[in-house]
Structure formats: C-alpha cells, structure tokens
Amino acid sequence: MSAAGPADQAPPWSADHLRLHRQLRRQPDLLPAGAPLLLSVSGGQDSMAMTGLLADLRRLHGWSLTLWHGDHGWRPESGRQARELAAWAAGEGLHLVLERALPPPPCEDQARRWRYRRLAEVAALRGMGHVVTGHTATDRA
Secondary structure, eight states: OOOOOGGGSOOOOOHHHHHHHHHHHHOTTSSOTTOEEEEEOOSSHHHHHHHHHHHHHHHHHTOEEEEEEEEOOOSTTHHHHHHHHHHHHHHTTOEEEEEEOSSOOSSHHHHHHHHHHHHHHHHHHTTOOEEEOOOOTTOOO
16 A cells, blocks of 8 residues: 555545536636636735635646736835745646836836736736636725
C-alpha cells in the first residue's frame, strides 16, 4: 500500500464547490469546459476563495488557470505581499503573472481602470477569453 500525497487526493468538497459546479453545468458558457482562465488575485479573502474553488474544480472542467496580481505600490509592504503570493501560487502549481503599476495610480478609480485594462491586455496576449475576478457581497466597487 502506498502513501498518497496531497496531489493524489481529490480536494475537499464543500457546499460552495457543489453550488458553483452545478451553476457551471447549468450555464456552461460562463466558464466553458477546457477554457484557459485568467484569475485576478489580490491575496484577499474574496479572490483567494475564488482561486481555491476554481483550482479544486478544474479537474472536472478541464480549465487551465493563470493568476494575475497587480501591485499598485500604495503600501510599503505591497512588494513583499506580492512575492508571498507568488510563492504560494508556485507551491500550488499555479502560474502567477505579477505586475506593478508605475507610477502608482493616484486613486482607487484609476487603480481599478489600470487593473481591468491590464487584465484585458494580458488575456488577449495569451489567447484567454475569460477573465475571472472575485468580490465579496459587501464590496462596493
């Protein structure tokens, strides 16, 4: 009998996994099977939950996942957090594209525009027709 490692085991299945899986079966055009997906990740709870769910479900839907993180450079620790996110992604076997806004956007509205413009450009360059972002129900953006 061999000891199965984490890569050999199916990921944990939750009610959220089931709900998303069923929704995608009902509406397959949302995230088509086999599609390359570009996921916008901030490192916050919303994007990390989204990333975890999609990473767990990718074996059933055949997606390839690429993560993208945009560092606005607003906080002194943002570069360190971006590197930590990159290390986490590498540990999970996920490719992460890191970009830093230069110069830093002066306000949230311009930061959001920069993020979405860069996501669209990266998706187009890589032939990805689906960009996925995660937001909590209380996100006002």
